Amino acid sequence: MTAIPSFTGDAHPYGGGDPYADYRTADFPFTQYADLAARQLGAGVIAANDEFFAQRENLLLPERAEFDPEHFGHKGKIMDGWETRRRRGASAEHPWPTAEDHDWALVRLGAPGVIRGIVVDTAHFRGNYPQAVSVEGTSVAGSPSPEELLGDDVKWTTLVPRTPVGGHAANGFEVAVEQRFTHLRVNQHPDGGIARLRVYGEVVPDPEWLSVLGTFDVVALENGGRAEDASNLFYSPASNTIQPGRSRKMDDGWETRRRRDQGNDWIRYRLVAQSQIRAIEIDTAYLKGNSAGWASVSVQDGETGAWQEILPRTRLQPDTNHRFVLPAPAIGTHARVDIFPDGGISRLRLFGSLTETGAATLRARHQELGG
Numbered sequence: 001m002t003a004i005p006s007f008t009g010d011a012h013p014y015g016g017g018d019p020y021a022d023y024r025t026a027d028f029p030f031t032q033y034a035d036l037a038a039r040q041l042g043a044g045v046i047a048a049n050d051e052f053f054a055q056r057e058n059l060l061l062p063e064r065a066e067f068d069p070e071h072f073g074h075k076g077k078i079m080d081g082w083e084t085r086r087r088r089g090a091s092a093e094h095p096w097p098t099a100e101d102h103d104w105a106l107v108r109l110g111a112p113g114v115i116r117g118i119v120v121d122t123a124h125f126r127g128n129y130p131q132a133v134s135v136e137g138t139s140v141a142g143s144p145s146p147e148e149l150l151g152d153d154v155k156w157t158t159l160v161p162r163t164p165v166g167g168h169a170a171n172g173f174e175v176a177v178e179q180r181f182t183h184l185r186v187n188q189h190p191d192g193g194i195a196r197l198r199v200y201g202e203v204v205p206d207p208e209w210l211s212v213l214g215t216f217d218v219v220a221l222e223n224g225g226r227a228e229d230a231s232n233l234f235y236s237p238a239s240n241t242i243q244p245g246r247s248r249k250m251d252d253g254w255e256t257r258r259r260r261d262q263g264n265d266w267i268r269y270r271l272v273a274q275s276q277i278r279a280i281e282i283d284t285a286y287l288k289g290n291s292a293g294w295a296s297v298s299v300q301d302g303e304t305g306a307w308q309e310i311l312p313r314t315r316l317q318p319d320t321n322h323r324f325v326l327p328a329p330a331i332g333t334h335a336r337v338d339i340f341p342d343g344g345i346s347r348l349r350l351f352g353s354l355t356e357t358g359a360a361t362l363r364a365r366h367q368e369l370g371g
């Protein structure tokens with residue numbers, strides 16, 4: 001694992017001006033993966049032992065945390081994060097919290113998967129961030145209640161051991177645990193505030209669920225699809241094109257910078273597993289003066305297979321969902337959308353089903369990751 005920067009210690013008290021001017025962060029190698037704790041994917045902070053100063057749900061807000069130095073409420077300073085009360089010891093002789101004292105929050109991942117990295121963001125928590133944090137993971141099928149998750153029969157695996165963190169900083173941790181997780185427990189030792197939680201990883205879907213679906217979107221992030229590479233990410237990520245639901249504004253889609261050459265832009269995807277594609281949707285919702293002019297779609301079977309064009313270069317309309325039925329099913333493990341010359345699309349849907357090989361591969365991966 002590559003060494004990534006770690007931050008410790010207080011940040012300076014807020015002194016006015018841009019509250020992010022002294023924010024400590026870094027480029028983490030794992031942010032190429034999807035955020036499995038994204039609300040858009042269906043994640044939630046389902047319980048916490050204490051949220052006296054600020055509510056647990058703020059942890060998963062997609063926007064970066066805000067800070068208003070003048071904003072106070074009945075409980076104290078209004079903070080954009082999850083913040084617990086200060087713990088006290090049991091007596092005047094020992095007024096401090098014990099080494100075991102800690103606060104916890106339970107997080108349901110939006111899609112189960114393998115976790116590659118976690119960011120515990122303490123933005124604006126300058127003198128009230130946790131002394132240390134730890135993160136554990138578990139895999140529980142169905143929709144367990146907080147009480148069930150806290151039961152003695154649930155096995156938790158350490159993803160981030162108890163580690164000191166810094167105030168007003170993006171505290172990143174690489175995770176190397178080859179298991180599929182459905183829920184996390186985030187611990188603050190002994191107490192404090194965390195602004196945001198990001199959990200980067202690879203979706204590993206339930207093969208039984210996909211097998212009964214029949215026809216489904218074999219490139220959708222929630223089903224285990226992934227945007228592997230793209231020609232340009234200037235305005236917004238390529239992974240937006242395989243997010244759930246339709247775009248609600250322009251930057252919910254994928255938009256490239258204006259090209260000034262004779263080339264074109266593209267995205268390469270890894271499908272859920274080997275699939276048979278029968279229909280395609282290309283949506284340009286909210287892309288009007290910058291919608292892709294034309295698009296084509298190709299598939300590749302295996303990392304080294306030849307690319308086969310399955311949708312020839314086709315004119316697209318701005319702010320429109322386009323539907324195409326393929327003349328014959330197309331088999332592949334990867335797909336590529338080429339847009340001409342540049343601009344963007346908001347969503348790509350590839351409807352079909354897993355081949356027998358694809359289904360077997362998915363079942364084997366699900367099993368090897370703990371089932």
Ligand SMILES: NC(=O)NC(NC(N)=O)C(=O)[O-]
Binds near residue numbers: 077128
């Ligand atoms: N100035 C503070 O933020 N104080 C307290 N926190 C809030 N949110 O008021 C505390 O005890 O950490």
